[in-house]
Structures are given as structure tokens and as C-alpha cells.
Amino acid sequence: MSEIRSPTGSASSCQRSGSLTNLSNTKFFLDSDDSTPKVTLRKRKEPDEYSEIKKELSDIHGKMDKIMNFLMESTANTQKISEDVTLIKEQMSEIKISVANVIEEQNSVKCELKEVQNSLQISNTKIETFELELQEVKEKVVGSLNSPADITYHSEAIITELRERNVRENNIIIRGLPESSATEVKERLISEKAEVMKIIRNIYNESPEPVKLFRLGKYDSAKSRPVKVCFASKDVAIQILRNKKNAPTDGINIYSDQTPAQRLLMEKIKEELKLRSQNGEQDLTIKYTKGVPKIITTVQKNSNRSGKQGAMKL
Incomplete structure (x- = not known):
């Protein structure tokens, strides 16, 4: 059989109630000279009324530190961007100088090409003149010759004369x-x-x-x-x-530097000029037209103009 026990803290001598023990009445906590109970109560930590403010300030400091770091990084980035912009400006300046040099070289090449074109045009004009002269000479020679051998000989002589003239053009x-x-x-x-x-x-x-x-x-x-x-x-x-x-x-x-044939032609033209002047013709002169000397009549009012260059008076 089970024993019947009284509930805890039901004894009147101990003045207990409920399930908690009242330690203030025990002798363990009583001093011999003082009947006042020595009970040590644990002091609860009171809540700090500034804790939230301190937390907010801490958050603000953290945010300010982040902002300062961001500003420092932004300053460094801005300085780097400024250096990059300066470098780009210098490179652009060098590019402008290079472009100007290229344009100048292109203009120089254009001038040289123009000079070459003018030289080619002059050469083509002389070639056409030589061809006309050659054709005229051939016609005269063909009319005065009878055999094909004579035609071949004189044709070779004409070709040789033209070649020699071409070589002598480089000389003075x-x-x-x-x-x-x-x-x-x-x-x-x-x-x-x-x-x-x-x-x-x-x-x-x-x-x-x-x-x-x-x-x-x-x-x-x-x-x-x-x-x-x-x-x-x-x-x-x-x-x-x-x-x-x-x-x-x-x-x-x-x-x-003239060939013997050219000198002979010039002598004949001089003789003709002298004869015509003796016969009363005035304002006569010798002028080269497309490399061929000819007697022309000059106009008095144009005597000082550049068109008279290359003319040779007797």
C-alpha cells in the first residue's frame, strides 16, 4: 500500500506554502546576534534607456565609414579618369599631328603627280610632233625613191635621228x-x-x-x-x-645639244630669215614651236610679253 503524504509546504511549523521553500525562516540564514534574516537577492540588470540610441549611432558611424570609403574610392576613380582623359587628349593631339603630316604628304604627292602628268603631256606632244615629222619625211622620201632598199635605208636613218634627238634632250x-x-x-x-x-x-x-x-x-x-x-x-x-x-x-x-641635222636645219632657217629681212619684211624672228624652229612675225605690242620667250632674233 502506498503511504499517504502531506503536500509539500503544508506543515504549519515551517510556515511554507506552495511548492517553494521559504529560506528566510531557516537557521542557516540567521546570524547568532541578529535575528534579521540575511537574504541575498540577485539584482536584475535594468534595461538601458540609451541602448537604442547607441545602436542607431553605431549604425550611423558604420554608414558614414562606408560613405567615406566610397568617397575615397570615387576620388581615386575620378583622378584616374582625369589621368585617362589627359592621356586621351595627348593621343588625340598626336593623331591630329599625324593626320596633318599625312595630308601634307598627300598634297606633295598630288603636286608630284601633277608634274608627272604635265611631263607626260609634254612628252606625248613631242611624240606626236615627231610622228608628224616622220610621216612628212616618209612621204617626201617615198616620192623621191624608187627601190624598197632605198626606202628601208632612209627609214632607218630617220629612226636613228629621232633616237639621237631623244638622247640629246638631256644635255646642254x-x-x-x-x-x-x-x-x-x-x-x-x-x-x-x-x-x-x-x-x-x-x-x-x-x-x-x-x-x-x-x-x-x-x-x-x-x-x-x-x-x-x-x-x-x-x-x-x-x-x-x-x-x-x-x-x-x-x-x-x-x-x-642638237644633232647635225638639227644644226643644218637651223642654219637654213637663219639664211631664210636674213634673206626675208633684206627683202623688206619686218618684225621677223625664229621661235621653237613643239621643238621645231620656225620663222614667225611678231606683234609690236606683244614684244615684251612672255609669249616671246624662246624666240631668237637674227
């Missing part, structure tokens, strides 16, 4: 240049080349040095032999002949 003849007093041939050539270049550069400053130059004829101490100057291009010879009036030294004459 200088007359009146004193002979060098040097005894050695090499020293004489060096001295004469220096004198020739002095004359040519005063006429045409951009003239290149000639391919070769030499005296025509045998040496004679009492005479001054003409000097033949050969250039790589006929354009140089043309420029010198056009401006030969600017030759600084008196007594120096510059001529084109």
Missing part, C-alpha cells in the same frame, strides 16, 4: 668657259666640274649634279672648247635652257 652645251690650267687630266676635270656647277646652280638652284661632262674637240691652248653637260633627266636641261639668261658670267652661252 656651254660655250665661253675658259680652259683649266691644271696639267693633270683628273685635276682639270674636277676644276671644270666645279666651274660648271657654279654656273648651273646660279641659273637653276635645284639642279642635280650632271651624270658626266666633257670638252668637245681637241685641246688647244689658244681656244676655249665647248663643254657638253649630260643630265639624267631632260627636265633639268629644260629648266636651265629656259632660265639661261640668268647666267652670272659674261661671255657664257648655253645651248641645247
Whole structure:
């Protein structure tokens, strides 16, 4: 059988009630001299009324730190962007300079191409003139010849003449240049080349040095032999002949390098000019038209114009 127990804390002597023990009445907590019960009560931690404010301030500080970090990063990025922009400006400036140089080179190339086109046009005009002259000569020769052998011979002679003229277009003849007093041939050539270049550069400053130059004829101490100057291009010879009036030294004459046939033709034209002048014709002169000398009548009012350049009076 089970024992019947009284409920906990039901004894009146201990003055207990409920399920909790009242320790204030026990002798363990009583002092011998003081009947006041010594009960230690645990002090509860009171809630801090500023805790929420402190938390908010902490959050604000955290956010401010993030903002400062963001501002520092933004400043660094801005500085880097500024440096990149400066670099881009410098590169753009270099690109502009390069573009300007390219444009200048293109303009230079265009000018050179234009000069080449003009030279080609002049060459084509001369070729057409030669072809016409060749056709005229052929017609005259064919009319005066009987056998095919004669026709072939004269045709070859004409072709040879045209080739020689084409080669001589690169040359000029200088007359009146004193002979060098040097005894050695090499020293004489060096001295004469220096004198020739002095004359040519005063006429045409951009003239290149000639391919070769030499005296025509045998040496004679009492005479001054003409000097033949050969250039790589006929354009140089043309420029010198056009401006030969600017030759600084008196007594120096510059001529084109003509073939014997050309010189013979010029002599005949001079004789014709002299005869016509003696017969009373006035204002006659010799002028080269497409490389061929012809007698023309000049107009008095145009005597000082540039159209008279290249004309040669008797």
C-alpha cells in the first residue's frame, strides 16, 4: 500500500506554502546576534534607456565609414579618369599631328603627280610632233625613191635621228668657259666640274649634279672648247635652257645639244630669215614651236610679253 503524504509546504511549523521553500525562516540564514534574516537577492540588470540610441549611432558611424570609403574610392576613380582623359587628349593631339603630316604628304604627292602628268603631256606632244615629222619625211622620201632598199635605208636613218634627238634632250652645251690650267687630266676635270656647277646652280638652284661632262674637240691652248653637260633627266636641261639668261658670267652661252641635222636645219632657217629681212619684211624672228624652229612675225605690242620667250632674233 502506498503511504499517504502531506503536500509539500503544508506543515504549519515551517510556515511554507506552495511548492517553494521559504529560506528566510531557516537557521542557516540567521546570524547568532541578529535575528534579521540575511537574504541575498540577485539584482536584475535594468534595461538601458540609451541602448537604442547607441545602436542607431553605431549604425550611423558604420554608414558614414562606408560613405567615406566610397568617397575615397570615387576620388581615386575620378583622378584616374582625369589621368585617362589627359592621356586621351595627348593621343588625340598626336593623331591630329599625324593626320596633318599625312595630308601634307598627300598634297606633295598630288603636286608630284601633277608634274608627272604635265611631263607626260609634254612628252606625248613631242611624240606626236615627231610622228608628224616622220610621216612628212616618209612621204617626201617615198616620192623621191624608187627601190624598197632605198626606202628601208632612209627609214632607218630617220629612226636613228629621232633616237639621237631623244638622247640629246638631256644635255646642254656651254660655250665661253675658259680652259683649266691644271696639267693633270683628273685635276682639270674636277676644276671644270666645279666651274660648271657654279654656273648651273646660279641659273637653276635645284639642279642635280650632271651624270658626266666633257670638252668637245681637241685641246688647244689658244681656244676655249665647248663643254657638253649630260643630265639624267631632260627636265633639268629644260629648266636651265629656259632660265639661261640668268647666267652670272659674261661671255657664257648655253645651248641645247642638237644633232647635225638639227644644226643644218637651223642654219637654213637663219639664211631664210636674213634673206626675208633684206627683202623688206619686218618684225621677223625664229621661235621653237613643239621643238621645231620656225620663222614667225611678231606683234609690236606683244614684244615684251612672255609669249616671246624662246624666240631668237637674227
